[in-house]
Amino acid sequence: MGTPPATTAFEQRLERLDVTLFSDTSQTSEADRQSLLRVQAAVRSFRPTYRYGEIGSHLGGSLVPHLLDPACTAIVSIDPRPLSQPDERGHDFDYDDNSTAKMIAALRDSVPEASLAKLLTFDLDARDVPASPQTAGLDLVLIDGEHTDPAAFSDVVSMLPLLAQGAIIAFHDADLVIDAIRNAERMLEHLGRPFRTVLMADRVGAIGIDDGADAVERHLVPHAADREDFIRRARSHIWRSIVEAAIERGDALAPLPASAPHPELDALRARTARLDAELAALRGIEASTTWRATAPLRRIVTALRGR
Ligand SMILES: C[S@@+](CC[C@H](N)C(=O)[O-])C[C@H]1O[C@@H](n2cnc3c(N)ncnc32)[C@H](O)[C@@H]1O
Known part of the structure; x- marks a missing residue:
């Protein structure tokens, strides 16, 4: 019987869900970071090395755990860098001075220069990223771009041809794009692909496909939130935010037409x-x-x- 390989310092940090593996620039909560580290550990459970894709990278905070991970051999970061983007919460979010150059400069403060060699960036929407040996075969993808259901669903559709056979698609702000996740499930069902979904604290979702489904079942389901409860809270968060945004804009809530049946x-x-x-x-x-x-x-x- 051979000796099991020694656990590296990185793996120890991953095992104890060390949230400082993210840089401070990441737009994620502490609980999100723990959930995303669980997803990273889940993909490592069925791949000795893996390729990571990310849609929506901003200043690169969520790329850092993968740039630092010796098991991650390639990273594809997709972000068209708009200055403002729509959102399910009913108002646009601004990203001033949003650029890949700014992200790379910020990453240089958090990761060794050599790790940047595995990073490939596209200032494009995912639908325009060509499939090639550099972009395909992704084992894990994080969707964290425009937080609307049509955009997130479009990202899933665009990523399908770039995924390895057996992969995990993770979602940040899963509560905002919960309908995109449910549509993705319906599409996978239609395509006859085995999958398993989890919704986790605070706002992370993951769909494992083929081998990825087993990994999600074994590594993430024990940490899952109650699905119906997550969906109910997601809805009320979105509705409340929409009303607050309308009030803030000074939009009168339109009276219902007298003729409408009530x-x-x-x-x-x-x-x-x-x-x-x-x-x-x-x-x-x-x-x-x-x-x-x-x-x-x-x-x-x-x-x-x-x-
Ligand atoms: C919430 S931030 C990403 C945060 C990042 N993942 C982190 O943890 O720090 C959203 C990003 O989505 C990008 N974005 C906007 N529209 C997009 C689209 N259609 N495709 C991909 N990214 C998009 C924005 O430029 C912004 O950088």
Whole structure:
């Protein structure tokens, strides 16, 4: 029996979910970082070396754990670098001075220069990235670009031809693009590809395909959030954000057209009318002569009750 290979210093950090493996520039929470490190460990469980793709890299903070990982042999970073991007939360997000040059300069502060040799960047939308030996065979992809359902779903579709047979697609801000994730599941079902999805703290999703599905089952499902609860919270977060954004913009919430059918509103109106009628009838009794005539008797009864 051979001796198992010694665990490297990097692997020890990965095993203990050391969130300082990310650079501070990453737009991820501490819980997100832990979830993403679990995903990285999951891909390493079925690949001795792996190729990483990332859609939406900003200043490169989420590239760092892979640039530092000796098992990661190649990285494809895809980001068309818009100055502003739409979002499911109902308002655009600005990325001032957004450029690959700025990202590379920031990365030089966090990783050894030699590791940058494995990084290939595309200032393009994923749909325009050509399949080639440099871009294909990705074992793990993180989708963290434009946070709208159509864009995230389009990213999944664009990545499918670039994935290795057996891979994991991870999503940051999975709560914002939850419908894209559900559409991706439906598409994989339609394509007859075995897959397994998990939703994890805070806002990380992962879909393992083929071999990746087994890795997700074994390594990530034990850390999964309750799916229905995650979806419910995602919806209410999006709806609240949309209303807040509309109020902030000073948009009046448009009144509903009078002609639109509102069965619940109609039922409430009918109930209010019935209550008004009952109230009027009671007031009538109170004002009646009989009511006034029996007042002394009612006072005696009240006094007797109070004894
Ligand atoms: C939330 S940031 C990414 C954060 C990064 N992953 C991190 O952890 O630091 C979103 C990025 O998506 C990029 N982006 C916008 N539209 C995109 C698209 N269509 N495809 C890929 N990236 C896009 C923006 O330029 C921005 O850098």
